[in-house]
């Protein structure tokens with residue numbers, strides 16, 4: 001399926017998608033740093049930058065610890081990623097110039113923006129990313145020594161695209177870009193009419 005934009009957008013928005021087949025090859029730290037740099041420049045409420053990323057390269061104990069925190073379905077394909085990256089954010093923070101940490105109502109919104117910046121940068125560099133909500137937060141919290149103030153949002157599999165045939169059989173037919181709701185179903189001028 002080729003994705004068709006209903007209105008003219010930059011090609012990267014429809015060309016980016018989330019395959020599950022990875023090659024498992026090593027990812028240079030410099031490339032990962034570039035992805036994280038893109039995330040670093042995301043906008044955030046009061047420029048608090050509440051996002052915190054924890055990652056492990058394939059073959060390390062950290063990678064194995066993050067993988068163990070995924071649900072079995074995700075473990076079945078994310079085990080071939082080059083990097084597993086955990087997107088977290090700080091639920092409370094002191095705004096610039098303040099000393100007292102207060103709940104930050106926008107921490108999750110801002111972490112989402114940062115992950116998308118990372119995903120776009122990855123796409124532009126020929127990497128694929130696949131976000132996962134299928135994880136056990138308690139396992140990740142223990143494995144990565146997360147404090148109470150940290151919220152885990154997603155685990156991101158990052159790497160180079162592999163052959164569809166390398167996937168478990170049940171997943172091969174799903175290795176296709178999907179579609180989106182029409183604009184009329186997600187945006188309206190004025191009152192909520194969805």
Ligand SMILES: Cc1cc2nc3c(=O)[nH]c(=O)nc-3n(C[C@H](O)[C@H](O)[C@H](O)COP(=O)(O)O)c2cc1C
Nearest residue numbers: 016017018019074130131132133134135154177178
């Ligand atoms: C927060 C989040 C959680 C997701 N959780 C999973 C998951 O646990 N397992 C999975 O295979 N895909 C997961 N996905 C991938 C989505 O299903 C996918 O992004 C969506 O269908 C849109 O497809 P696209 O990214 O290819 O455009 C997740 C994506 C996001 C952003």
